[in-house]
Amino acid sequence: MKLIEILKVAIAAIWAHKLRSALTLLGMIVGVTAFVTVVSLIQGFNVYIDEKIAGIGAKSFSVQRFNPFEDFKDTDTIAAAQRRNKELTMQDYDFIKERSALIAKLGAKARGTPSQIKRNDQVLDDVFVSGATANTADIENRNIDNGRFFTDTEADGAARVAYVGADIATKLFPAGNPIGGEIEIRGLPYRLIGVEAVKGTVFGIPQDNFIVIPLKTYELDFGPLVRQRSLYFTATSKTDETFNDAVEEARYLMRARRKLGPNEKDNFGIVTPDAITGLRDRIFGTVFIVAIAVPFIALVVGAIVIMNIMLVSVTERTKEIGLRKSLGARKMDILKQFLFEAVTLATIGGAVGVLLAWVVGKVVTATFFPTYLSIFAILGALAASGGMGIISGIVPAWKAARLDPIEALRADT
Amino acid sequence: MTEATVATSPRTAIFGKPDLASADGKAEILIAMQNIWKTYDMGSEKVHALHGVSFEVHRGEYLAITGPSGSGKSTLMNLIGCLDTPSQGDYWLNGKNVSEMDDDELARIRNQEVGFVFQTFNLLARATALHNVELPLIYGGIPGARRHEMAKQALTEVDLVDRMMHRPNELSGGQRQRVAIARALVNHPSILLADEPTGALDTATSYDIMNLFEKLHEEGNTIILVTHEHDIAARAHRVISIRDGLIEKDEQIK
Numbered sequence: 001m002k003l004i005e006i007l008k009v010a011i012a013a014i015w016a017h018k019l020r021s022a023l024t025l026l027g028m029i030v031g032v033t034a035f036v037t038v039v040s041l042i043q044g045f046n047v048y049i050d051e052k053i054a055g056i057g058a059k060s061f062s063v064q065r066f067n068p069f070e071d072f073k074d075t076d077t078i079a080a081a082q083r084r085n086k087e088l089t090m091q092d093y094d095f096i097k098e099r100s101a102l103i104a105k106l107g108a109k110a111r112g113t114p115s116q117i118k119r120n121d122q123v124l125d126d127v128f129v130s131g132a133t134a135n136t137a138d139i140e141n142r143n144i145d146n147g148r149f150f151t152d153t154e155a156d157g158a159a160r161v162a163y164v165g166a167d168i169a170t171k172l173f174p175a176g177n178p179i180g181g182e183i184e185i186r187g188l189p190y191r192l193i194g195v196e197a198v199k200g201t202v203f204g205i206p207q208d209n210f211i212v213i214p215l216k217t218y219e220l221d222f223g224p225l226v227r228q229r230s231l232y233f234t235a236t237s238k239t240d241e242t243f244n245d246a247v248e249e250a251r252y253l254m255r256a257r258r259k260l261g262p263n264e265k266d267n268f269g270i271v272t273p274d275a276i277t278g279l280r281d282r283i284f285g286t287v288f289i290v291a292i293a294v295p296f297i298a299l300v301v302g303a304i305v306i307m308n309i310m311l312v313s314v315t316e317r318t319k320e321i322g323l324r325k326s327l328g329a330r331k332m333d334i335l336k337q338f339l340f341e342a343v344t345l346a347t348i349g350g351a352v353g354v355l356l357a358w359v360v361g362k363v364v365t366a367t368f369f370p371t372y373l374s375i376f377a378i379l380g381a382l383a384a385s386g387g388m389g390i391i392s393g394i395v396p397a398w399k400a401a402r403l404d405p406i407e408a409l410r411a412d413t
Numbered sequence: 414m415t416e417a418t419v420a421t422s423p424r425t426a427i428f429g430k431p432d433l434a435s436a437d438g439k440a441e442i443l444i445a446m447q448n449i450w451k452t453y454d455m456g457s458e459k460v461h462a463l464h465g466v467s468f469e470v471h472r473g474e475y476l477a478i479t480g481p482s483g484s485g486k487s488t489l490m491n492l493i494g495c496l497d498t499p500s501q502g503d504y505w506l507n508g509k510n511v512s513e514m515d516d517d518e519l520a521r522i523r524n525q526e527v528g529f530v531f532q533t534f535n536l537l538a539r540a541t542a543l544h545n546v547e548l549p550l551i552y553g554g555i556p557g558a559r560r561h562e563m564a565k566q567a568l569t570e571v572d573l574v575d576r577m578m579h580r581p582n583e584l585s586g587g588q589r590q591r592v593a594i595a596r597a598l599v600n601h602p603s604i605l606l607a608d609e610p611t612g613a614l615d616t617a618t619s620y621d622i623m624n625l626f627e628k629l630h631e632e633g634n635t636i637i638l639v640t641h642e643h644d645i646a647a648r649a650h651r652v653i654s655i656r657d658g659l660i661e662k663d664e665q666i667k
Contacts, residue, residue: 005551016539323535326496327596328524328552330517405496409535 006333010340013313014348024309025349028385031298032353033360036373036381038291040361042284044371049280059243060139060273063088063096063250064232067269069279085267086258088231095257096233102246104238107136110218110225111232117211118184119172127168128210129185131218131225137163139234147179147194150214158216162190165208166198185211188221201368247272299388302349307392310342314400321400322408335401342393343386350385354378431469431505443507443603443635444470444493450501451488451658462488463658465502470637472603475630477638477649485658487608490639494529494606495522507603524553528597530607534589536581542568542592543577549600567595571625587618594625598634605629605636611645623648 014021065088066072071081093108100106112130116123136142137149146169150161162183169178169192181192190213199207213221218229225231237246247270254268314321321334329337361371431445451463462485470476480486491497492504495511498519504511507526514522523529528549536545546564555563568574571591581589590610597605607626611619623645630636630650638649646652650667653660 002554012539319535320537323531323537324548324552325520326494326523326529326535327549328520330520330552332517333520333552406491409496409531 006336006340007344009337010344013341014345020309021345021348024305025302025345025352027298027302027305028346028349028388029302029353029356031295031300031302032350032381032385033356034295034298035292035384036354036357036377037360037364037371038295039377039380040357040371040373041364041369042288042291043374043377044361044365044369045284046280047372048370049277059240060234060236061243061247061250062232062234062271063254064269064271065230067266067271069271069275071269084265085269087226088233088268090225090231092254092257093231093233096235096250096253099253100246100249102238102242102249104236105135105139107133107139107234108215109133109136109232109234110215110229112210113222113229115186115211117168117172118187119181122172124168124171129218129222130210130212131215131222131229132212133215136212136234139236143197145195145197146177147192149194149212155214155216158214158220160188160190160217160221161193161213163194163196163212164192165196165210167206167208168211169195185213186221299384303346303388303392306342306346306349306389307396310338310393310396311399313341314338314396317400318403318408318411321403322405322411325403325405326409331401334403335397338397338400339390339393342397343389346389346392347382347386350382353385354381357381430508430510440471440473442469442505443472443474444468445505446492446502447505448502449489449492449499449504451485451492451497452500461658463492463499466655466658466660467502468653468660468663470604470635472635473630473633475626475636475638475650477640477646477652478655479640479643479646479652480655480661481641484655486639486641486655488658489655490606490608490637493604493637494527495519520552524549525600526603528600528602528605530590530593530597530605530610532609532612534581534586534593534613536589536592536596538581541578541580542573542584542595545581545592546577546596546599549596553600563599564595567599568592570598570629571595585618586614587621590614590618590622591625594622594629598629603635605634606639607636608639609641610638611640611642619645 065085066081071077071085090108093106096103097106110131112128114126115129116125117127117129118124134150134152134155137144142149145166147163149163150159154161162185164178164183168183172178172183173181173192178192178195183190183192196208201207215225219225222229235246235250237243251266251270254270255266258267260267324334324337358373361373365371431442446466446468449463449466450461453460453462466485466489478486478489488497492499495506495514496519498504498514499512502512506522509522509526511519511522529535536542537548540548543561543564546567547560550560550563565574565577568577571594573588573591573595576584576588581592584592590613594605594610597607605626610626611622614622626636626638627648636649638645640646647666651665652662654662
């Protein structure tokens with residue numbers, strides 16, 4: 001019997017019991033939907049981080065007071081790091097900048113402060129204002145939509161100029177060009193010189209609600225660059241090949257400046273893109289397993305439901321099986337018929353699940369967080385549901401195939 | 414080794430493969446039942462449903478097998494229809510020894526050599542008449558277009574081609590049985606095996622169906638009718654009566 005004939009019979013049988021088939025598939029659909037949604041969330045997160053790193057510059061690293069991956073493991077390491085590590089200073093910055101041979105650009109930044117921004121009677125609260133050197137625009141690959149970032153001259157002269165996120169510009173300057181306009185940050189007047197391209201929302205947090213001002217201006221207007229305004233450096237290497245060497249050079253220079261002995265721990269932290277992806281993989285390795293395991297259980301439950309219904313179906317159709325056998329169906333023909341029915345049923349469930357997951361993904365992407373549905377996840381889900389179909393169909397199909405034709409023909413159904 | 418086998422089953426030596434091209438001018442032998450036993454193992458005791466039945470059927474015969482319930486006629490019918498194999502003895506169907514075949518070979522013989530007609534029609538409820546008739550051809554591996562043509566021809570034979578797109582529930586009892594007969598005929602089997610074909614029909618319809626069998630017989634089909642109704646059996650040309658697992662009477666009535 002040809003495959004296409006078997007498939008036709010299978011689809012006809014499923015179609016004949018539409019409601020039952022739909023109810024049977026509920027578990028499968030929920031399982032696949034959850035499975036694919038979780039995978040697309042995780043992949044979306046991975047893609048997001050990769051893009052973030054690409055945005056920062058895959059070949060850039062930062063030097064800061066703490067190493068978040070080493071120092072923030074538990075309360076003991078935090079306490080130890082707080083005793084050991086000292087704030088970075090502009091003298092540290094100059095020290096590295098003067099001596100380094102492998103670093104292409106070294107920028108300095110200070111952590112931001114939520115501040116009130118005004119223009120005429122427009123007031124914005126809790127806008128994140130931070131200070132930076134002029135070269136950080138290049139190091140971080142800032143995507144400037146309108147105007148420009150501030151220059152070295154403006155930075156050195158502690159000019160009151162502001163580079164703002166897209167939200168700030170649209171809210172304070174609903175009409176007309178914001179460039180050159182005057183805004184008030186904490187009651188002091190600044191000139192708006194540039195607007196960044198829209199970045200959207202991640203984890204429900206808007207990414208376009210920030211202002212960057214020159215580091216010196218920040219220190220003057222906000223206070224010394226310590227604690228909540230802690231200073232940190234960002235750097236790029238001269239070539240991709242010497243990236244790790246540049247990181248080691250920065251570490252060596254910092255240790256030399258801090259006069260650390262060979263057995264002493266770093267009293268500063270260096271964060272590389274590898275460390276970020278490494279952390280992501282560590283966290284998500286575990287999350288991934290758990291997040292996959294739960295929908296997988298739903299999938300198994302779905303498979304058991306299909307097996308149960310297939311067993312009922314075989315019992316119901318005993319007479320049909322007897323008839324088919326009397327007309328010349330061999331064991332394999334009957335086996336294939338019921339196996340195909342189970343696999344087709346399960347795969348339909350998988351396809352509906354993928355479709356639902358795609359819709360869920362679209363909604364999540366629009367409202368909350370970028371998701372990414374890969375063709376690999378789609379094919380994987382379909383293969384998994386088809387496989388579940390085989391597992392759940394084999395026992396009922398075998399039961400049907402080995403029915404005695406005489407007994408089967410005599411059945412009451 | 415060969416001698417030992419012959420010694421333990423002497424009947425093969427006695428009967429053997431029937432001479433198909435009979436010399437006496439009669440039609441060839443289609444069915445040869447040679448000392449057929451059927452024993453069921455009912456746990457503690459063995460029940461003999463058939464004990465040593467032998468007969469021959471020539472091509473083109475119209476035969477009725479009758480007997481009361483429990484006589485063994487259903488068992489015999491299952492054996493003739495290749496749904497089962499005998500415990501002992503040889504069954505030759507169209508020159509092939511069926512008694513030694515495995516399940517898949519039996520399925521193939523059923524598909525090629527036997528056309529079943531059941532008391533309760535046994536049509537697929539959700540399929541059209543045409544599809545029901547096509548069913549044996551599907552298992553016979555006949556391609557779609559040819560299948561369609563053959564099924565249509567079989568439905569023409571039973572005068573139902575205008576209803577071929579109807580489902581069983583849109584047909585009367587007699588029409589359903591005619592679809593079932595078309596299904597039995599479609600593969601041009603050696604024998605048409607009908608199990609109480611009028612058992613679920615009223616008298617008038619029964620006569621229609623019996624007339625159809627008569628017509629099919631006149632066209633050269635070999636028909637075996639299993640029934641416990643004497644007036645139905647009387648329509649056949651030869652009647653074999655079974656009682657207690659043995660042939661009680663085997664008479665040519667026409």
